[in-house]
Amino acid sequence: MSALDWTHDPALRSWVESANAAGSDFPIQNLPLGVFRSRTARPTIGVAIGDQILDLRACIEARDLHGPEACRGETLNALMALPAGERRALRLAIAALLRADARRLEWLVPQSAVEMDVPARIGDYTDFYASVHHATRVGRRLRPESPLFPNYKWLPVAYHGRASSIVVSGTPVRRPSGQTHADGAPAPLFGPSRRLDYEAEIGFFLGPGGPLGASIPVGSADAHIVGACLVNDWSARDLQKWEYQPLGPFLAKSFATTISPWVVTMEALLPFRAPLSPRGPDDPAPLPYLAGAPDGGLGITVEVYLETPAMRDRGMPPVRVSTASFLDMYWTPAQMVTHHASNGCNLRPGDLLASGTVSGPAEESAGCLLERASAGEEPIALPSGERRAFLEDGDTVVMRAFCAREGFTRIGFGECRGSVVGP
């Protein structure tokens, strides 16, 4: 991993004034990549800066930015395919364009004026299960005596997800229908899910990857990660309970997965690398192929906010229902990448790996309602006087994430938002 450079200097400011505001998700130290679409134009790669977007295609065509040509694409895939060194060089070039002492460019578009796309053509989507706190709480309901399967602390458990139904923040999510089965009932029923849930996750877009048959050593795995976004892995718990054995979740998840539109690069996350929270004294050491760098974790705080129609009607802001640290995960992103490729599976630029629900040890850090409201037994109380065990039609879930560390400028992920519409 490359070292810190001048783009991480907290004194660095931009000529885009909104980027210098305290609490902005997108100061010049961040520079996340995304794909935007204004009413008339084709999809365009941009960089978020304050409340604006720098249009990279326009920068290239005006020769304000000299390559790479991949900046002119309609998705981030070609950019993601670049070696880590070239991606870092692009960051430096963009920061040089936006720093306070640089010439003002006219290639800005207000974020409020455009729609965002899913930033890459996602070839394959893999969802991990890397929070031991989440896995333990979920497992305890099914197997109180041994909540974790014996494999959990040896390998990063994961499953293949559905790529076609990944949507960008803001897309309405229709309540899925499916088969559910009440305990003891003679037959299942088909109808709308009554246990609709969210899961707050961090997703990682992959870079170069490798050919079929090649593994990726854990020491170089970070070079194959381009950056991170928020993921809402919507889950229909009642469908899931009936369908998941023996091959895992399928229709309980595949109706929609929402991601935030901005890819916060690994370079921007560099100051926030840190060791994961210590494992338990009896936990096994990772096998050699997974024994990664000690600072392989990322200090990302993940928050979930909920807003009901009644709250909206009464002008109440969304209420935060959980906050968790990504350092409480059991596996690092590098370990996930290395495990994924350890059998020779080829990873491709634009593939998305999600972490699994980000939950910490505290109840308030539980990143899904199944945990947070104890599978419906302890509905959470909202400021409107309402309670929620699971999501109702009209509810809006907003996820936010940020990195903050003494001596560095806070950077944010923007938001990952979705509202539930009726079946």
Add this chain to the structure above:
Amino acid sequence: MSALDWTHDPALRSWVESANAAGSDFPIQNLPLGVFRSRTARPTIGVAIGDQILDLRACIEARDLHGPEACRGETLNALMALPAGERRALRLAIAALLRADARRLEWLVPQSAVEMDVPARIGDYTDFYASVHHATRVGRRLRPESPLFPNYKWLPVAYHGRASSIVVSGTPVRRPSGQTHADGAPAPLFGPSRRLDYEAEIGFFLGPGGPLGASIPVGSADAHIVGACLVNDWSARDLQKWEYQPLGPFLAKSFATTISPWVVTMEALLPFRAPLSPRGPDDPAPLPYLAGAPDGGLGITVEVYLETPAMRDRGMPPVRVSTASFLDMYWTPAQMVTHHASNGCNLRPGDLLASGTVSGPAEESAGCLLERASAGEEPIALPSGERRAFLEDGDTVVMRAFCAREGFTRIGFGECRGSVVGP
């Protein structure tokens, strides 16, 4: 589904003589679609006829064939996106070009002179588990008292597979490494799989599909299936046993999946539609959304052949180790499609749905070694005097499939071939 037409007439012959030979997989009644590549040309869509390929791009450019433009693509995706009626019209037009009384065209390429590609850009790959005989035999080893989970006879169980590692017939398959755990051992080990298996399946390439949020009624599901191919869902049983709980198979499958290159269209399969083998008297009727047409099954015979290096050295042909009927599946392709979209999941042209291992009730019809050799306990005997419990390096697995019915011309799938290379 459209009715039989003159292209299904067994008296129909082609001016491509090799197509008229008894036992040819590709008579004029078949006309499967594929993508081939000669040394200098870019990927090209073609139709198999006897031992030749009709180059559709050349036909279009010479105006021997009048559209659709999608025939000029480098993958079948745009063709697959066409409505079923247009795909049928294309079949009729191609058959008219190739029938014995038509003018000879020069747009033929010998199959032996080209390499085949995976025929479509596969957005998502889904693998079902639709053989009750397979599920029962596999389940019996883990849960003798109740081999099938309670959901099995109510819904077509499936999981998302890995699209990136789908390769075309003939591609060598590297033995994967991964974590395995011996019963009672204090820790797992990382190393090459010692229980490498094949699974013989039928895959279905999807057509138009629909937008996110829309379901597909079972009565119209067949219009969203373009055609079928063979699938070898290579499986590392020892990796699978350790990793699969609770989220299903992952690295045990994602190292490679081999498919045959020719897409046998649903129009070609029309004469071979038939009811599935009767369900048991106590089996439940499908829920209304899955209650499909009575002839939703396909009379496809699936064969697996094995060849070891010793057999090759001694000039012995591959030996058939199993033969199964696709009518012994528990669910039809239409039911799989409808269930898949029942939660609103969007299916896209070029998506691949595989059936799961095709196994029948007889021991000789078991489509994987786990069943066929009783999980290693009863290795199968080969004509070379060797025995096989699982695959060894150098072994070649060849799958073949065909449809035969009195009064119709036999059609074949070609072969799905893969050889195991060392780790």
